[in-house]
Amino acid sequence: MKGSIVRIVLIGVAALGAAALPRGAVIVPAGDPAPREIRIVVKDMTFYVDGQDMPNPMLRVKAGERIRLVLRNEDAGMTHDFAVASWKVGTRALMDKGEEDALVFRVPYQRGTTPYHCTPHSEMMRGTIQVE
């Protein structure tokens, strides 16, 4: 019940946005640059930054920075996602090889580290985000 109210409110906001803004417009505060893109690939039940070899690498971000994290699943037949539980953000679960999902979020202003993981495989697919 709570969920459906939230959904209705969101639909309302989306409808308002669609009416008020030109097609394709994104609500961004004035002066806020486009989000920085981080591309993550899943291979052999391991996260990699696209094009790099380090398994489950530490991801470095800046406090308050906006990030567009793109996750691509290269594991055929296995379902993966990318989630940061402490920030309550995550991609949807990707079931097919080559499937992608993008997650846009703002890094909290608190510096330090927080873990990221794949929800179904959190014991072997997990790493750390460092907020600088």
Added chain:
Amino acid sequence: MIPFSRRSWLRLAGLGTAAGAGLLSARSLAGQAKSGAYDAIHHAAHAMGPVGRVSTDLFDPSGFLRAWNFSNLAPDKRSRFYRETPRPDGTLLREYEIIAVDREIEIAPGVFFPAWTFNGQVPGPTLRATEGDRVKVTFLNQGSHPHTIHFHGWHPPEMDGSLPEHQVMPGGRFVYEFDAEPFGMHLYHCHAVPLKRHIHKGLYGVFIVDPKGEPRPAADELIMVMNGFDTNFDADNEVYAVNTVAHHFMHDPIRVQVGSLVRMYVVNLTEFDLINSLHLHGMFFDVYRTGTSRQSTETTDTIMLCQGERAVLETRFRYPGRFMFHAHQSEFAELGWMGLFEATGARRDT
């Protein structure tokens, strides 16, 4: 209305295959065909197995034949799952990392099966030790259900992975540790309940213990797991295979040398059917049941195995060329459990 039975549908499908193979059959049957479309349809050689191929990117049944202790992986990746450390008494500590994960796998062209796997593959990785080695398996359950690893072999009860208190919950881990004995051809599988479902979903693999002291004679060694898949969950298998992919070895024969010793490690991990069998054309093989003796107990060309039963088979090919092997349950054979050996080298008549 004409009654349209399953059999008549199969016959129609056969017509399509025969028409497709028209050119080939016209040529190959030129010497024996009489005339007309009737003969072409009814007397042409029938295709064996489905049209199309299963991708071997994810799992290659041919690679599985000759891989153990993660020898199929590059050294840096292999060390993540397998490490060996010499011990003062000359034996080895062999450490493995085995992970249960859910994965959809292709078992016949276009037929996908929602498997439960060890390390993303069915059968799971083959573990191989020498008698007296210490085996330490770190099991991590990243699947969606409770699982265990139950090894066949000598071990204390707390390492049995069978009772409710042995179940490892999703996200949990357990370390199985025991001495490898006795020497022989063994297996491991999940023992969580319902057992037949947990095994049949793909949670099984081969565990070989080599004899200490004098090893078995050098041979071309092959791991062959007879398995089946219930694709519609009616507790009956629709697809059968050796090493998971139906008809794989019809397309990619097992290549062996004439005159060389070939040793097959065969285990039956088929669920739902009471027995399975292996029949090899054109020759006989020596049987070492469970592989626990150096003396062969019988020489035959067909061996029947109950669920979980296994045997080591040895032979030498005398003739170059292709030889079928398959379950002698014809139904299993035609649903995928058939393949070919291809022997090369000069013919040896003795």
